[in-house]
Amino acid sequence: MKIKPRKTPYSLTGRLLWTIGALMAVVSTIFWYFLITYQEKELIANFVKYGMSFVDNVRKTTRYGMLTFQEILIQQTVEAVGSTEGVVQIKIFNCKGKVAHSSQKKDIGIILDSKSPACLACHPPDKSHTFTPRWSIGKSEEGFRVLNIVQPIYNEPACYTSACHVHPKNRKILGLVEANLSLALLDRAINQQSLAITIYVFVFLSVISVVLCAILWKFVSTPVSILAEGMKRVAAGDLEHKVEINTRDEMGELAKCFNSMTSDLSRAKTELIEWGHTLERKVEEKTEAIKKAQEQLIQSEKLASLGRMAAGVAHEINNPLTGVVTFGHLLLKKFPEGSEERQDIEVIIEQANRCSNIIKGLLGFSRATSAEKGGENINTLLKRSLDIMSHKADFFDVKFITRLDESLPLVKAGGLQLQQVFLNMILNAVDAMDGKGTLTISTRNIMENGLAFAEIEFADTGCGISEENMTKIFEPFFTTKPVGKGTGLGLAVSYGIIKDHGGNIIVKSEVGRGASFYIRIPIG
Amino acid sequence: MDTGKILVIDDEDIVRMSCQRILAPEGYEVKTTKSAVEGFKLLGEECFDVVLTDLKMPDIDGIEVLRRVKEEWPDIEIIMITGYQTINTAVQAIKLGAFDYIEKPFTPDSILSAIGKAVEQRKEKKQDKGR
Ligand SMILES: Nc1ncnc2c1ncn2[C@@H]1O[C@H](COP(=O)(O)OP(=O)(O)O)[C@@H](O)[C@H]1O
Ligand SMILES: [Mg+2]
Numbered sequence: 001m002k003i004k005p006r007k008t009p010y011s012l013t014g015r016l017l018w019t020i021g022a023l024m025a026v027v028s029t030i031f032w033y034f035l036i037t038y039q040e041k042e043l044i045a046n047f048v049k050y051g052m053s054f055v056d057n058v059r060k061t062t063r064y065g066m067l068t069f070q071e072i073l074i075q076q077t078v079e080a081v082g083s084t085e086g087v088v089q090i091k092i093f094n095c096k097g098k099v100a101h102s103s104q105k106k107d108i109g110i111i112l113d114s115k116s117p118a119c120l121a122c123h124p125p126d127k128s129h130t131f132t133p134r135w136s137i138g139k140s141e142e143g144f145r146v147l148n149i150v151q152p153i154y155n156e157p158a159c160y161t162s163a164c165h166v167h168p169k170n171r172k173i174l175g176l177v178e179a180n181l182s183l184a185l186l187d188r189a190i191n192q193q194s195l196a197i198t199i200y201v202f203v204f205l206s207v208i209s210v211v212l213c214a215i216l217w218k219f220v221s222t223p224v225s226i227l228a229e230g231m232k233r234v235a236a237g238d239l240e241h242k243v244e245i246n247t248r249d250e251m252g253e254l255a256k257c258f259n260s261m262t263s264d265l266s267r268a269k270t271e272l273i274e275w276g277h278t279l280e281r282k283v284e285e286k287t288e289a290i291k292k293a294q295e296q297l298i299q300s301e302k303l304a305s306l307g308r309m310a311a312g313v314a315h316e317i318n319n320p321l322t323g324v325v326t327f328g329h330l331l332l333k334k335f336p337e338g339s340e341e342r343q344d345i346e347v348i349i350e351q352a353n354r355c356s357n358i359i360k361g362l363l364g365f366s367r368a369t370s371a372e373k374g375g376e377n378i379n380t381l382l383k384r385s386l387d388i389m390s391h392k393a394d395f396f397d398v399k400f401i402t403r404l405d406e407s408l409p410l411v412k413a414g415g416l417q418l419q420q421v422f423l424n425m426i427l428n429a430v431d432a433m434d435g436k437g438t439l440t441i442s443t444r445n446i447m448e449n450g451l452a453f454a455e456i457e458f459a460d461t462g463c464g465i466s467e468e469n470m471t472k473i474f475e476p477f478f479t480t481k482p483v484g485k486g487t488g489l490g491l492a493v494s495y496g497i498i499k500d501h502g503g504n505i506i507v508k509s510e511v512g513r514g515a516s517f518y519i520r521i522p523i524g
Numbered sequence: 525m526d527t528g529k530i531l532v533i534d535d536e537d538i539v540r541m542s543c544q545r546i547l548a549p550e551g552y553e554v555k556t557t558k559s560a561v562e563g564f565k566l567l568g569e570e571c572f573d574v575v576l577t578d579l580k581m582p583d584i585d586g587i588e589v590l591r592r593v594k595e596e597w598p599d600i601e602i603i604m605i606t607g608y609q610t611i612n613t614a615v616q617a618i619k620l621g622a623f624d625y626i627e628k629p630f631t632p633d634s635i636l637s638a639i640g641k642a643v644e645q646r647k648e649k650k651q652d653k654g655r
Contacts, residue, residue: 315580318607319536321629326542329632356629 239266307366361489375410403442432462560584
């Protein structure tokens with residue numbers, strides 16, 4: 001994206017340009033004024049010098065005529081000189097103020113009034129009598145400026161000793177020569193020069209302005225705009241934005257600082273976000289933990305009350321069952337082997353035993369929660385459970401493989417409870433394998449969600465568990481085993497016990513190939 | 525005949541009856557009471573070889589009976605009957621000197637074999653003392 005600097009008079013560049021422009025204009029005007037006035041003064045001074053010598057020449061050329069009193073010669077000379085270009089008029093006054101000769105004949109004979117300014121200049125009312133060559137600038141009837149030069153004609157020995165004896169010896173000044181020289185040419189030159197100077201000043205100003213503009217544009221406006229745009233984007237949240245100014249001046253420095261600030265900001269922001277995430281995750285974890293603890297508590301409480309009830313029921317039912325079993329047996333002896341009555345009584349005893357089994361299963365619940373949980377060695381508990389089992393005749397065709405991780409730390413658990421769980425697992429596996437197969441029991445340390453668990457795996461090569469049963473096996477009284485053999489309480493009790501320990505049971509199975517039960521108990 | 529004298533303490537009629545019916549035909553002399561207090565009275569009056577006591581009873585429980593009997597009549601063997609045996613209570617009972625424990629519901633055979641062993645042991649002890 002191309003960034004365009006602002007062009008309003010309020011922008012930095014605008015203001016700088018305005019200020020510098022105004023300053024330069026003022027300075028140039030003053031400079032221009034002084035230059036022109038100085039030039040004019042100089043030119044006029046030169047012109048005056050020239051005029052003076054011109055008048056001096058007039059005086060000198062007419063001198064001979066005067067001395068020889070040849071008035072016609074004087075008049076001719078004056079006319080000739082007066083016709084020179086740039087000469088407006090040449091007049092010669094005599095001592096009475098009368099125009100004796102003039103380049104314009106009509107003026108001859110005019111007598112200046114003694115009160116006229118021309119006379120008063122040399123003859124002030126106080127009678128002081130000084131005279132030096134003088135000059136002044138006036139305006140002609142045609143409109144151009146005219147330099148007026150007046151020079152006295154001094155009395156000299158030649159004058160009062162000449163033959164005509166017109167002038168007495170004691171007179172100092174005999175008359176005046178006045179020349180009016182046109183300044184038109186000079187003025188034109190002056191005007192041309194002023195114009196040239198003005199043009200020069202303007203060109204100079206424009207060039208300076210353009211160059212300044214360009215410099216400001218390139219080195220100030222554009223980088224400032226880029227920076228402003230960058231700030232806008234950063235403010236809008238784009239912290240990845242980098243300002244691309246690679247100059248080595250203050251702007252480049254600023255851009256560098258800005259970029260490092262943005263990256264610092266970005267880093268801080270990511271850190272913050274990360275922190276927020278961590279916090280969120282921690283809150284989630286804690287919430288999860290609290291929920292789990294709560295669930296566990298509820299589970300424990302449920303189990304405990306179920307256990308109390310089971311214990312009560314067991315106690316109440318066991319007594320009548322004792323009667324049924326005892327009297328059944330007593331009755332049994334009264335009938336000969338193979339008789340129909342004996343078979344009937346055997347059914348009674350069998351069913352009573354079944355009731356007894358169910359009660360034993362229920363009693364598992366009463367023992368599912370244990371008041372005290374000490375440090376238990378899972379491997380030892382497993383070995384003890386296996387010892388009890390492997391001596392049973394039903395298990396002779398089952399191969400037990402153990403892969404116990406001896407580094408397994410002690411877990412806080414109820415030993416009897418865990419042993420019951422392990423027995424249930426082993427019994428189930430043996431049942432599933434129908435008495436022949438391999439049961440592999442392994443233990444290991446695992447980490448899950450940052451928590452350490454001891455995992456005990458029971459992997460059998462039995463019939464496996466079908467998809468639809470998978471969700472039901474932990475329900476109390478769910479069993480797929482024939483009546484009298486399964487109670488459906490083993491896994492329910494085991495699950496209760498493991499939950500009471502804050503652990504979990506996971507099942508993986510493939511129908512026909514076997515099932516694996518993973519029991520996880522938290523460590524520490 | 526000298527098979528032995530048995531005292532059965534259980535608050536349940538049917539359990540006492542069962543024991544009576546199992547043991548009497550085998551030649552044992554059986555007395556039954558439904559409370560520990562009565563049982564102690566009888567123990568004070570007569571001489572018994574074996575005491576069969578329920579673990580859980582309303583007034584005094586089986587463990588207490590076991591303790592008292594072992595204190596006052598250390599020669600008498602005691603077998604516990606338990607409705608819901610836990611390994612803990614069983615271990616506790618054995619530690620306190622019980623001869624054995626039987627789970628309810630029991631079969632006649634299990635009672636007879638336990639009683640038989642207990643009586644035998646009792647007799648051996650008597651012989652040792654007699655010498
Ligand atoms: N190792 C196993 N392999 C296959 N099925 C199993 C296994 N363990 C448990 N089951 C299934 O789960 C059901 C419930 O088990 P359980 O709660 O122990 O009760 P029970 O063993 O008395 O049937 C069993 O009937 C069986 O169908
Ligand atoms: Mg089972």
